[in-house]
Amino acid sequence: MKKIKTYSEINERIKNGNAVVMTAGEFKELANHSKPGELANKVDVVTTATFGPMCSSGAFINFGHSGPPMRLEKISLNDVPAYGGIAAADAYVGATETANPHDKYGGAHVIEDLVSGKDIRLKASSKGTDCYPRKEIETKINIESVNEAFLFNPRNAYQNYAAAVNSQRRKLYTYMGVLLPSCGNVNYSTSGEYSPLLNDPDMRSIGVGTRIFLGGTQGFVAWHGTQFITSRPRNESGIPVLPAATLSLIGNLKEMSAEFIKAAYYEKYGTSLFVGVGIPIPVLDEDMAARLAIRNEQIETQVFDYGLSERPVVKKVNYKELQSGEIELGGRKVRTAPLSSISAAKNIMKLLKEEVSTGKFLINEPVEHFPKNTTNKALEGIEHG
Amino acid sequence: MKSRYVFVFPTEAINKPLTYHLVKDFDLKVNIFNAYINSGEEGNLALEIEGSPGQIQAGLEFAKSLGVECSTLDKRVKLEHDRCINCGACVAVCYSDALKMDANTMELNFDKDKCTVCELCTTACPLQLFKINFVE
Structure with missing residues (x-):
């Protein structure tokens, strides 16, 4: 396929303030009456976004050294345990960690509180060593007082996700929200045609080192995410119809905003973190333009019955149907709900468009592309006799 | 018109057939969608009442005369x-x-x-x- 423009040409236009930048919404409207070739000639960058609960998120923090020095081993932040099994003053706080099993305050809330500039109570203990003699510390920290704080999320921005329904006679409390009995609702969780990995399904422009919008600042794609599955079946529009690729993301927590980093608690499930992710996609050629033109009706997913342990597929649906507010299931209308904030995704796309248009946000060519043909392995337990 | 209310009954009012009177005496259509009775203390009823403004007003006055507190449902939300x-x-x-x-x-x-x-x-x-x- 004929290459229409390069990354450096696009970045040159961004720096000069002449790049044509559109949100995914605007681009798709234009695509209704333009051919991919015309679109690729006309548009340089399309912004995409998602703002959903992403459990596989967390932050590395370096607290600084106390006097006398201490190796912080058992660590809590507002009583939420943080992982201290790394060097002396480093820790990792994960979004789903809580002090007690049913707490509504967890690691996600610690991260949101840090981003909001609130003081956090740090408690730590250590066995004490010759080089790190101190054994206990209790103090207050905040985003300003710590040396470094960066979000490092192993699995975000899922490329498609299954929708959930519950055929059983009792309510289910899940990470997909509350599922009413007797198929009373269908919950889904992607931003559909605005979602980054659904707009570049082969990840031609998204790889290690891609510059992204993360939580209100500029961050990067660090790696392919965990449970990265490229071997999922695809529909005729080239879209995987099951959860497929994912991204591991990194960014400076000190520059983030609580508007795009929001702690969540799901009843009888636990805590999670809404993460605002935006990815600008360069329109390098006709193929990229054609992919970016994809609409909700071409993006399909499967409805899984979470009421049964094998989670059978109940129905195939597309995001136009899901976003309409109800779908037909077993001969009746069932309400649908998004869980991922589509209005916040729209807002992120607009903000990112503004950043790119005004020369503040350049497009990185991936340093390394993601692996192809990956599959998913299951975990087998060992039976003890 | 239709309006939604929460009625709070004192223990004394629990023995009176309130909804019967609202329907029969005031010609109101009553639709109950939530009820809670805390025995010995009080009862709560969430309901929609349909009728002319005058009939609804008269029905509410009657309920109040039995010691029932009536407030519009939106105040609870x-x-x-x-x-x-x-x-x-x-x-x-x-x-x-x-x-x-x-x-x-x-x-x-x-x-x-x-x-x-x-x-x-x-x-x-x-x-x-x-x-x-x-x-x-």
Whole structure:
């Protein structure tokens, strides 16, 4: 396929303030009456976004050294345990960690509180060593007082996700929200045609080192995410119809905003973190333009019955149907709900468009592309006799 | 017209057939959608009343004369809308369709007139933004 423009040409236009930048919404409207070739000639960058609960998120923090020095081993932040099994003053706080099993305050809330500039109570203990003699510390920290704080999320921005329904006679409390009995609702969780990995399904422009919008600042794609599955079946529009690729993301927590980093608690499930992710996609050629033109009706997913342990597929649906507010299931209308904030995704796309248009946000060519043909392995337990 | 109310009964009023009188004496259509009786203390009833404004007013006066507190249902429902992120988790459980996503903006609409104070949204909201107390 004929290459229409390069990354450096696009970045040159961004720096000069002449790049044509559109949100995914605007681009798709234009695509209704333009051919991919015309679109690729006309548009340089399309912004995409998602703002959903992403459990596989967390932050590395370096607290600084106390006097006398201490190796912080058992660590809590507002009583939420943080992982201290790394060097002396480093820790990792994960979004789903809580002090007690049913707490509504967890690691996600610690991260949101840090981003909001609130003081956090740090408690730590250590066995004490010759080089790190101190054994206990209790103090207050905040985003300003710590040396470094960066979000490092192993699995975000899922490329498609299954929708959930519950055929059983009792309510289910899940990470997909509350599922009413007797198929009373269908919950889904992607931003559909605005979602980054659904707009570049082969990840031609998204790889290690891609510059992204993360939580209100500029961050990067660090790696392919965990449970990265490229071997999922695809529909005729080239879209995987099951959860497929994912991204591991990194960014400076000190520059983030609580508007795009929001702690969540799901009843009888636990805590999670809404993460605002935006990815600008360069329109390098006709193929990229054609992919970016994809609409909700071409993006399909499967409805899984979470009421049964094998989670059978109940129905195939597309995001136009899901976003309409109800779908037909077993001969009746069932309400649908998004869980991922589509209005916040729209807002992120607009903000990112503004950043790119005004020369503040350049497009990185991936340093390394993601692996192809990956599959998913299951975990087998060992039976003890 | 149709209006939704929460009635709070003192123990003494529990023995009186209130809904019977509302229907028979005041020609009101009564639809009960939530009820809670805390034996020995008080009872709560969430209901919709349909009739002419004059009939509804007279019916409410009658209920009050029995010692029943009547307040409009929307007073029991509070949402911190300015903190809402429009995720839609509440819409999933709102079987009365009071909470809906606007299909264009994908923002939350809350039509309090359709609320049945079932309280399901209070646990569904991941940010705990609903304060709904059918029983205070």
